[in-house]
Amino acid sequence: FNSYNEEINALNQAMDEELERDERVFLMGEEVAQYDGAYKVSRGLWKKYGDKRIIDTPISEMGFAGIAVGSAMAGLRPICEFMTFNFSMQAIDQVINSAAKTYYMSAGLQSVPIVFRGPNGASAGVAAQHSQCFAAWYAHCPGLKVVSPWNSEDARGLLKAAIRDDNPVVFLENELMYGVPFEMSEESNSKDFVIPIGKAKIERQGTHVTLVSHSRYVGHCLDAAAVLAKEGIECEVINLRTIRPMDVDTIEGSVMKTNHLVTVEGGWPQFGVGAEICAKIMEGPAFNYLDAPVTRVTGVDIPMPYAKILEDNSVPQIKDIIFSVKKTLNV
Amino acid sequence: QGFFFSSVFESCAGAAVVMSARTYANFTNEATFEIKKSDIFKLDEGPATQVVMTRDEGLQYYRTMQTMRRMELKADQLYKQKIIRGFCHLYDGQEACAVGIEASINLSDHLITAYRAHGYTYTRGGTVKEIMAELTGRRSGIAKGKGGSMHMYCKNFYGGNGIVGAQVPLGAGVALACKYQGNNELCVCLYGDGAANQGQIFETYNMAALWKLPLIFICENNRYGMGTSVERAAASTDYFKRGEFIPGLRVDGMDVLCVREATKFAADHCRSGKGPILMELQTYRYHGHSMSDPGVSYRTREEIQEVRSKSDPISLLKDRMLSNNMASVEELKEIDVEVRKEIEDASQFATTDPEPPLEELCNHIFHNNPPLEVRGTNPWSKLKSVS
Numbered sequence: 001f002n003s004y005n006e007e008i009n010a011l012n013q014a015m016d017e018e019l020e021r022d023e024r025v026f027l028m029g030e031e032v033a034q035y036d037g038a039y040k041v042s043r044g045l046w047k048k049y050g051d052k053r054i055i056d057t058p059i060s061e062m063g064f065a066g067i068a069v070g071s072a073m074a075g076l077r078p079i080c081e082f083m084t085f086n087f088s089m090q091a092i093d094q095v096i097n098s099a100a101k102t103y104y105m106s107a108g109l110q111s112v113p114i115v116f117r118g119p120n121g122a123s124a125g126v127a128a129q130h131s132q133c134f135a136a137w138y139a140h141c142p143g144l145k146v147v148s149p150w151n152s153e154d155a156r157g158l159l160k161a162a163i164r165d166d167n168p169v170v171f172l173e174n175e176l177m178y179g180v181p182f183e184m185s186e187e188s189n190s191k192d193f194v195i196p197i198g199k200a201k202i203e204r205q206g207t208h209v210t211l212v213s214h215s216r217y218v219g220h221c222l223d224a225a226a227v228l229a230k231e232g233i234e235c236e237v238i239n240l241r242t243i244r245p246m247d248v249d250t251i252e253g254s255v256m257k258t259n260h261l262v263t264v265e266g267g268w269p270q271f272g273v274g275a276e277i278c279a280k281i282m283e284g285p286a287f288n289y290l291d292a293p294v295t296r297v298t299g300v301d302i303p304m305p306y307a308k309i310l311e312d313n314s315v316p317q318i319k320d321i322i323f324s325v326k327k328t329l330n331v
Numbered sequence: 332q333g334f335f336f337s338s339v340f341e342s343c344a345g346a347a348v349v350m351s352a353r354t355y356a357n358f359t360n361e362a363t364f365e366i367k368k369s370d371i372f373k374l375d376e377g378p379a380t381q382v383v384m385t386r387d388e389g390l391q392y393y394r395t396m397q398t399m400r401r402m403e404l405k406a407d408q409l410y411k412q413k414i415i416r417g418f419c420h421l422y423d424g425q426e427a428c429a430v431g432i433e434a435s436i437n438l439s440d441h442l443i444t445a446y447r448a449h450g451y452t453y454t455r456g457g458t459v460k461e462i463m464a465e466l467t468g469r470r471s472g473i474a475k476g477k478g479g480s481m482h483m484y485c486k487n488f489y490g491g492n493g494i495v496g497a498q499v500p501l502g503a504g505v506a507l508a509c510k511y512q513g514n515n516e517l518c519v520c521l522y523g524d525g526a527a528n529q530g531q532i533f534e535t536y537n538m539a540a541l542w543k544l545p546l547i548f549i550c551e552n553n554r555y556g557m558g559t560s561v562e563r564a565a566a567s568t569d570y571f572k573r574g575e576f577i578p579g580l581r582v583d584g585m586d587v588l589c590v591r592e593a594t595k596f597a598a599d600h601c602r603s604g605k606g607p608i609l610m611e612l613q614t615y616r617y618h619g620h621s622m623s624d625p626g627v628s629y630r631t632r633e634e635i636q637e638v639r640s641k642s643d644p645i646s647l648l649k650d651r652m653l654s655n656n657m658a659s660v661e662e663l664k665e666i667d668v669e670v671r672k673e674i675e676d677a678s679q680f681a682t683t684d685p686e687p688p689l690e691e692l693c694n695h696i697f698h699n700n701p702p703l704e705v706r707g708t709n710p711w712s713k714l715k716s717v718s
Contacts, residue, residue, distance in 0.1 A: 026511070052511065058541070063500045063534025070504020073489055074441065074518075076511060097494050098501055104695045105482040107475035108718070110489065111698035142696055142705075166698040245703060283710035 029081025431590025525556020
């Protein structure tokens, strides 16, 4: 077993193992079967499990998302893939009104064990309609769990947890991370390796400032931390792993230690993940430990442009994180 | 044999009525009826037009339809007294649809509909008590008071759905689960003439036909989508044909036997692995779209009255049973009295049962989950949620 694994393999293996473990689990979406997945995440699964368990759908997001939800209501455990989460907007009524709210409306009579997964957020050169981050939109809604892995181990453990969870889980992947190899821990070998949903991970210990991020930007934070360390600034980097329910305790504990907080995300600033973290920190004990207001590093508040130079400057870069940390620390 | 007794007693019906009331052995046990032929689409033949109904079946259909009728009328009353709030979409006039459908499927089959759902909640196994207590928002409601009129559930009944058309893909998903699990069950999926124009329904026609799902699409055409008549909403009002490549039936939805036979035909079609089928039930609602709609600005009182006098499903069944000596006027009156009492008791219960406790507010967010904290209206309000 190679201890380095590209994220796409981690996702593929996680689904393979869960398909094998529980015959109620199945995958449906556009091109997931015979094409091996639009981004090849489901490579080999159709060959192994066949038409019954790996289902190619027509281009009908609202229809097939509803079908997936209905099948979950009737006892199956579907994984519904959106080719990207941008297309989930066609189906968002089924995710929110049919999946998220039903357990509550039925006072516990009807559960919906479903996973909605697919790439989320900016890619490279795909322009405005294909680059939106949906973390804030989905995390707004009670009844949903929203998960956003960063590295391969996150992807493996969180996807397994999501598939085994008896509730609707929105699983936000990142296309730019699919091909990135990460070291895998010994314990992640196990077929029952799950990462608990709702728990953040401290990726790097630090004392001067807390950086909180999710998905791809965790990597950017660690890179920024490496540069800042050379200047004597030690950053504590927190990988949220789950957006909803958010592990605010871990953030608070860190802020009470470092007294400074910088949030980093790819999505737009208004009503976003960072905005929510700010609000939560203000309402809790950590507020009194802040030596400066919380800083949010976010995507630029514009639709995503196409030209490379414009696109590069539309999302947080490592230099933006470094700059923001120094401003927050007033150095 | 049945016809002989029938013709003998017909002539002395007036005089014999009091004596024969208690001797049920004098009634015809079953009779054959000629029912209206259904229009067919992409089919070589349609449902049977000569059908048998037994006395027991007739009495059961009568009791069920009367219970649904009285329940809806009681809901009307309670709504006007402001004991029921919010949305309330009543089913009176359409009883033959729910009863006819249930007569030809099993409780182990599955059914999903939109928001005009009280009748279906009953035919699928909900009690009048728990339905009414849900309407009044009390703790003994079928959804503990958390769903209301549009969100009632019970075993193999998936609601009660508020978003027009969304229930159709859900129904296909249930059918997919049936096929996947190989249990020979099917799903009946209902929508109205208004919903029939939703894009997601056409997406569902495509996938259901493509994958041969055991799904009976049923369009309950009551001629009006809220206040918009079918002619003003649809370029084609042949709803039974709009599945294009899916075989269709157009059925008299006011006749419980027509609905029963058509459903039997459709169920056989599905269970033989032929894939989905579409039934249009031509029916009528006496009430407006909901309790906030008097229902007379877009249709005439004359039209409503005409349907009531010529096509009422309960009257049609009653006339059939009486003229074939399958029941007596007294017997049916007795059923009416029993039904009225059941509804009255349920209404009493529904108005006196307490509202759900505030401790329940945040429960049922997640299933099989450890308890979690939910933010209340202000930062100091930390509420508890259990599964």
